[in-house]
Amino acid sequence: MNSTNRTPSESFLKSIPRWTIAAPAVASAIWVGTAFGLDGYFVILIASGLAGCVFAAVHHAEIVARRVGEPFGTLVLALAVTLIEVALIASVMIAGGPGSAALARDTVFAAVMIILNGIVGLSLLLGGLRYREQVFSLEGAGAAQVALATITVMTLVFPNYTIAIPGPFYSPSQLGLVAIVSVVVYGAFIFTQTVAHRQFFLQDEPAAVAALPGNTLAVASALLLLLCLSIVVALAHNLAPHLEATVTRIGAPNAVVGVIIAGIVLLPEGLAALRAARHNRLQTSLNLALGSALASIGLTIPVISILSLGMGTKLALGVDAESTVLLMLSLFVMTLVLRTGRTIILHAVVLLVIFAVYLFTTVVP
DSSP states (O other): OGGGGOOHHHHHHHHSOHHHHHHHHHHHHHHHHGGGTOOTTHHHHHHHHHHHHHHHHHHHHHHHHHHHOTTHHHHHHHHHHHHHHHHHHHHHHHHOOTTHHHHHHHHHHHHHHIIIIIIHHHHHHHHHHHHSOEEOOHHHHHHHHHHHHHHHIIIIIGGGTOOSSSSSBOOHHHHHHHHHHHHHHHHHHHHIIIIITGGGGOOOOOSOOOOOOOHHHHHHHHHHHHHHHHHHHHHHHHHHHHHHHHHHHTTOOTHHHHHHHHHHHHHHHHHHHHHHHHTTOHHHHHHHHHHHHHHHHHHHHHHHHHHHHHHTOOOBOOOOHHHHHHHHHHHHHHHHHTSSSEEOHHHHHHHHHHHHHHHHHHHOO
């Protein structure tokens, strides 16, 4: 308990590495430099500043998470990451341009595939190589899967089968209904996670509890987290045109842009999930991963739907047949992987194979 009674200055100076303060400061200077129209190699500098902010954001998010406790800690990062995703997609949609109608779908679909197969697969691999077998709450994972499967199919698959408007589109009334349904399901999951059945999402740690960060340290980290995430949004927005131009130049499908955006957005959450799995906290890792997937699709789609209805534009949501097969396979395999409350390396290998196939077929449909 003595460690929690440090003076504010002592807690701040000893507990926050200097680089996590310097990273957003340098990245802010880089962002200011973009106002002068710098190009060429400056793009590399922008990417470096963005990466530094992402790593700093992970550090500060973990401090905040330890202070507020589970499962609220993982919820903080999931909502912060979703805020980045919504801001990026909305800015591109408002700017318009080719592919903007499908960008939300491509980004959300990429986020789900990256999380279910990439992040969870790597987490299970790291944990399996180190501990052979890891355990988690079957009830918590099951609750997340029920909510995720419902929202995912309703938003990314069902539009292909409605007949009000041909193609992968919902009619305005259908789009409004799906937006409401997504918020309701996600809200019910958050209530389950934080109030009704909070014990299902807690990491079983009988060992001695680590000292909690002080209030001053937690507040400082929360402010630095917001600063880092804001700069990530700003720098990613400046990188977006260069990404789109590069994708067009190499002749890759527009869906690749969504994969890149989702990868940038999910990097803080992914790193935090991998670190938790490596320290044998698989429940926390799954909370981060599945919670992020739910926030990504459960909050992004409603916001983008409202924006689309307000702008009077069409929003392509339904994925193609190839993506539908991979999505359904991912949900099915994830159900099998998490059905017993224990994981093995084989589970990780299968998920990573699906992820590799997804990435390859995105570039070579």
